[in-house]
Amino acid sequence: MQRRRFLGALGALAVGAVAAGALGPVADAFAQAKPLAIDVYKSPLCGCCEDWVKHLRANGFTVTVHDVEDTGVYRKRFGMPERFGSCHTGYTGGYAIEGHVPAADIRKLLAAKPKAVGLAVPGMPVGSPGMEQGPRKDPFDVLLVKGDGAASVFASYNKPAA
Known part of the structure; x- marks a missing residue:
């Protein structure tokens, strides 16, 4: 006792x-x-989008997937300029998340709470989350996109050593 x-x-x-x-x-x-909640708007036929969703879930996010015909509608709704467009758009904590952004950077964004539209990884760089293709890892930047459309580098990946 x-x-x-x-x-x-x-x-x-x-x-x-x-x-x-x-x-x-x-x-x-x-x-x-x-767990952090995120809504993801993606094409119903995109495999790399599904792989990015798996990456988010594996890193503690609760993901609600919306299969849509046109992700551009959601980019516009969340204020993400089209020039930063990729194959899917996420939305969490008042921020747009465009493309294959690593989960750790989304967490950093949500913790820092900068005045911004969100994060973007334009295009579909090989080696980014959801775009893994064996050992190949192309360099890419995660961009912090401001309300005026300007962007700065938030994080860099796979850059050659100087």
Whole structure:
């Protein structure tokens, strides 16, 4: 009986510590690990879009897929300029996610909350999430797209060492 009482007290102490913020990094890790919801608008026939959805799910996102005839309609609705277009458009936390954006960058965007339309990986670069083709990995940038249509590099991948 004493063991049960001890374990109960220990559990209450841990809950209190988390509530009080005493376990800062541990509590932060649990908060970041919670699933994030994203809507994905894609062609019903696109295999690489399905692979990107699998990448998001494998990285803790709850994905609602919408098979649509024209993803451009959704790009326009979410404010993503057509020149950054790709084969699918996502929407999460008030941001458009265009193309094969890595899940980690979406999480960084949602944590930083910059004033922007969202992230884009224009085209379909080989080696980006959903576009894996064996060992080949083409360099690509994830762009942060602003409301005025300007873009800056948010993250770079597969760049040759200098």
